[in-house]
Amino acid sequence: MCRLCSALGNSSYFSKMDSMVQEDSARLERSRGMAEKFPSVRTSLLTTINFPPKIRKPLFEARNAYTLINNYFQQLMLDGNKLSPMFSHGSTRSIFFSGDYLILLSKSAAQDAGVDFFGHYLLFHFEKDEYEAKFDGSNLSISVNCRKKAKNLLSGETEEHAISFNFLHQPVEGRILKKEEAMRSDYVRKIMGARAGGGGIFASADLEGYVVTVPHFSPHPYLLQAGKELGHESNRHFQEHVLDYLLEHLNIHKN
Secondary structure (H helix, E strand, O other), X not given: OOHHHHHHOOOOHHHHHHHHHHHHHHHHHHHHOOOOXXXXXXXXXXXXXXXOOOOXXXXXXXXXXXXXXXXXXXXXXXXXXXXOOOOOOOOEEEEEEEOOEEEEEEEEEEEEOOEEEEEEEEEEEEOHHHEEEEEOOOOEXXXXXXXXXXXXXXXOOEXXXXXXXXXXXXXXXXXXXXXXXXXXXXXXXXXXHHHHHOOOOEOOHHXXXXXXXXXXXXXXXXXXXXXXXXXXXXXXXXXHOHHHHHXXXXXXXXX
């Protein structure tokens, strides 16, 4: 068991995860009523393990550089279709490790006429021969490209789906900016245009206090909120040690 996993039991993280799963179960029930209006929902609420899950491992989100609200999560493909990279309350695109399994939890929350429902919900486990982790001394990539049988959470039927991603974590040292600094960057001005000077374009900056300017894994917000209980003096300190935790799980040494 890694150092982080060992520390979780004495933190508030588990109770936050339990509340999240309870909220997801309620959102799933609301999603049933939205499938007729939004047909894609019928084929994108899937799991390869028992639902609802009991999450007792640290989640790390695969985020894009700058984590702009409309381009927050790194790319994930289901049956050849890109799933939404946008940020919303209740959404995540996370990985975690359970024994020899890599587990993906990706979900997007949407609203229609005041009804909160899932745009997609994927809870997939991958065995060692179904995922690949590469570390070149600086950059870490974790990738999947396979077909998996999964249970459709609406129909209860077992279906086969193609799923692929290549999540990247580049060095964050020297790549972390204050929100105000990030808003002045050429990259943000190019992507956001006139909106670059306004607030609300960085979905995570108000919570975390910074913007990471490269693709990266970040502690799930509930994990970050427990950071001081887990031995991290600040959110930034936690972010700077994410790579260490991932390499420890993958049994990869830095040097």
